Amino acid sequence: MRSIEQIIESTETLINNKTGKSLSFIQKAVLSASLLETKKSYGQIAIENNYSENYIRQLVAPKLWQLLSTTFGEKVNRTNCRAVLEQRLDNSSLQTISQPTQMRQKINLEPPEGQVPLSSTLYIERNVEQVCYQVILQPRAFIHIKAPRKMGKTSLMTRILAYGSSRSYHTVRLSLHRAETEVFSSLEKFLRWFCTNVTYQLGIKSKLDEYWDEDMGDLMNCTIYFQGYILQEISTPIILALDEVNKLFEYPQLTRDFLGLLRSWYEETRDISIWQKLRILIVKSTDIYINLDTNKSPFNIGLAIDLPAFTRLQVEDLAQRHGLQLTTLQFEQLMAFTGGFPYLVRLAFYHSVKYKIPVDTLVQNATTATGIFSEYLHNQLHYLLQNPDLVDGFQQVIRLTVPITLEQEVAFKLKSLGLIYMEGKTATVSCGLYREYFSDYLTKNTVILNHS
Structure with missing residues (x-):
């Protein structure tokens, strides 16, 4: 009789041969727990591996059973997995097991620059995605994501927007770094730029001049444009994602006015139902160092996500997805050297796989002029x-x-x-x-x- 470790190893080999995919750390944990005679519940698996039960139950497990069903050509689930896997593995010659690892392992290697594509197998979830997906579907949703540069904020934002799109929500994505300096020269210029871009991305006709009355004031004009036109014109909820909001912090008064405006829209959702169609997602690289009135700040409402670095388990998961086998000492050295920063870890793994250089060698030469981190x-x-x-x-x-x-x-x-x-x-x-x-x-x- 095969041990659980042998079943998982042989199963992953077969998956690699047939699909080019590999099992993630948490998928292996679910499979291992499901192969026990006394099966662990999804709740137990979640607690033991520091994941949410909903994430295990709604995302990890279904994808795992679908992958196994596709690989073995018959339905595999938590109840029958041991019987099916043992039978199919025993009946199969598994000739591919004897093949060299580099022949059977297919890695979809991607440069670590920029956001991680939606289709990427190298995106590592950090236990916040499922929470964001649930919140963004709620009326009055307001999410703000904060993390240093190159920590994966935009990749997370993109997935929240994609999740909303899958539920037939309209999505608008604005990066403030793409606005010219002139846009920030006055509140009127900024708000008109803001409204124009939202209108364009929603695919509706711009009616700014019809709604903009200089006697009303810019903040009121923007509010009326959204309430009286945009939210009336669009029947389904809108997710408005603002990336690199910290760009605003260079303009203190503009920051106070605009962030106060967003906060006022959130407050409007209590009494004016049409505002509940607007879901707001803010992404920034730093805490705000400008004094804001507590009652006008959008950062003490809604859901705050301080995106963390990768944990040791998540780095191990990413290494496996790159087809890398590191020793315990190598993992410890890598974590100490990179702090688990996603970009630094991915850069090391990318160069290790592409140029066949041991990770510890890359780390040793990291700060030299020719090291992988030099640029x-x-x-x-x-x-x-x-x-x-x-x-x-x-x-x-x-x-x-x-x-x-x-x-x-x-x-x-x-x-x-x-x-x-x-x-x-x-x-x-x-x-x-x-x-x-x-x-x-x-x-x-x-x-x-x-x-x-």
Whole structure:
């Protein structure tokens, strides 16, 4: 009789041969628990692996049973999986098992730049997706996602929008980084740009001039345009996603007015039902360091998601999807060096697979001029050097081995770059890569920087 580990190994080999896919960590956990004589419930599996039960029950398990059913050519479920797998594996010669791993493993390798495509097998869920999917379908939905650069915010936003589209919701996606500087020169210009783009993406005729009355004020004009035209014209809910909202923070008064406007729309949903059709999703790279009236801030309402770095289990899952087998020591070194930052981990795995270089070798050469992180580190340095206060603040963090307190705006901007972790009001370097690279650079260039 095969052990559970042998069944899973042989099953994954067959899946690789037939579909080019591999089982994720959590899929293996569900399958392993389902192969036991006394099967574990989805609730038990969720608790043991730090996932939500709904995520296991509604997404992981159905996809797993469908994949197995497709692979074995008959219906496989939680009840019959052991009997079916043992029978089919025993009856099959499984000639492909004897093939070299590199011959049977098909990796859909993707560059780690930009958002992860919706169809990608390399997207790692972080236990927040299912919550966002449920919330965005509710009237009065308001979600704000916060995380440093290259942490996967836009990839998550895209999936929320895709989920809404699958439910026949209209979706509008605006990135504030795509707006010209002139757009931010006045509240009127910004709100007209905003309304025009929303109208265009919804595929309806622009009627801005019909609704815009200079005597009413820009905030009221924008509100009337949405309530009296856009929400009347569109019959199904609209998900309005605003990416890189932190771009606004460069314009304090504009920020206060626009964020206050969004908050007022949320409040309108209590008494005016038509506003319940508008679901808002805000994505930003940093905390806001501009003083906002508590009653006008949109960041103390709705669902707040502070997107975390990858956990050790999620990094292991991603390694498996790249066809990589790392030792416990290699995983520990990688986690310490990258802090679990998604982009850094994916960059290491991408180069390891594409150029057949061991991950630990890549890590050892990471901060050199020819290392895989050199371009990324140079870009981070460029952002840092734009503001002498950031350099001073980061130097303080690097010099000390204990958490320190920084001026609020400096701390928020360093956090938006991913250079520091904030716990309460104290800051520490976020990963070994940054400590090693910036400590060396800033030490060598302190004199130059102080006199620049």
